Amino acid sequence: MAHHPGAGTEMTPEQGKQASAERALEFVQDDSVVGVGTGSTVAYFIQGLGRMKDRIQGAVSSSEQSTKLLKELGIPVFDLNATGPLELYVDGADECDPHNRLIKGGGAALTREKIIAAASRQFVCIVDPSKLVPVLGRFPVPVEVIPMARSHVARQIVKLGGDPVWREGTVTDNGNWILDVHNWSITDPVALESRLNAIVGVVTNGLFAARPADLVITGGEIRA
Numbered sequence: 001m002a003h004h005p006g007a008g009t010e011m012t013p014e015q016g017k018q019a020s021a022e023r024a025l026e027f028v029q030d031d032s033v034v035g036v037g038t039g040s041t042v043a044y045f046i047q048g049l050g051r052m053k054d055r056i057q058g059a060v061s062s063s064e065q066s067t068k069l070l071k072e073l074g075i076p077v078f079d080l081n082a083t084g085p086l087e088l089y090v091d092g093a094d095e096c097d098p099h100n101r102l103i104k105g106g107g108a109a110l111t112r113e114k115i116i117a118a119a120s121r122q123f124v125c126i127v128d129p130s131k132l133v134p135v136l137g138r139f140p141v142p143v144e145v146i147p148m149a150r151s152h153v154a155r156q157i158v159k160l161g162g163d164p165v166w167r168e169g170t171v172t173d174n175g176n177w178i179l180d181v182h183n184w185s186i187t188d189p190v191a192l193e194s195r196l197n198a199i200v201g202v203v204t205n206g207l208f209a210a211r212p213a214d215l216v217i218t219g220g221e222i223r224a
């Protein structure tokens, strides 16, 4: 049974993540294939899916990390090409603005996350209240790049006013690298998402603005 802390209840960020993940389980339909994101909040959601695994067909996973957790619990993991569009995608975020626009990719899984979000009818974002911001941009925007294009993309990002820092040592599940873009005043996230995507060598970027979350659960409460 999901636990919904009441208004004013003091919660640690960890309890906030767990409460949001538990609440998201209510959106899982019987006999469905569920899109599953990546991160510590999603890890709680996967635990919950494990408890109801007999009621679902399985999952489509956004990362090797989530695939491992799903398989450890005996939840079948499917290829998105085999399932077609999904009813539900559940994922966390690094930042969330009042319009449900997000920055994601702290865990470097942004490309597969964006693909599954795009292929799903409903994107439910699960966060703890510390992720809510009035304006996106405190958290650096991750940009996944083809390795040979790293310097070229970084120079183009500087021209757009950002301060790119190579996340050295991180290789994405797709074999690419990450630039984290700091010190950006993001006035129009939809336009910036599109400008970044237009730089040759960029695979994708962590702004989820053109396709924001449909619903945000924060600390277990559905945000109106």
Ligand SMILES: O=C(CO)[C@H](O)[C@H](O)COP(=O)(O)O
Pocket: 037, 038, 039, 040, 041, 042, 091, 092, 093, 094, 103, 104, 105, 106, 107, 108, 109, 110, 113
């Ligand atoms: O975008 C992500 C991974 O690429 C995660 O959703 C984001 O980093 C939030 O993670 P956590 O739930 O651990 O705070």
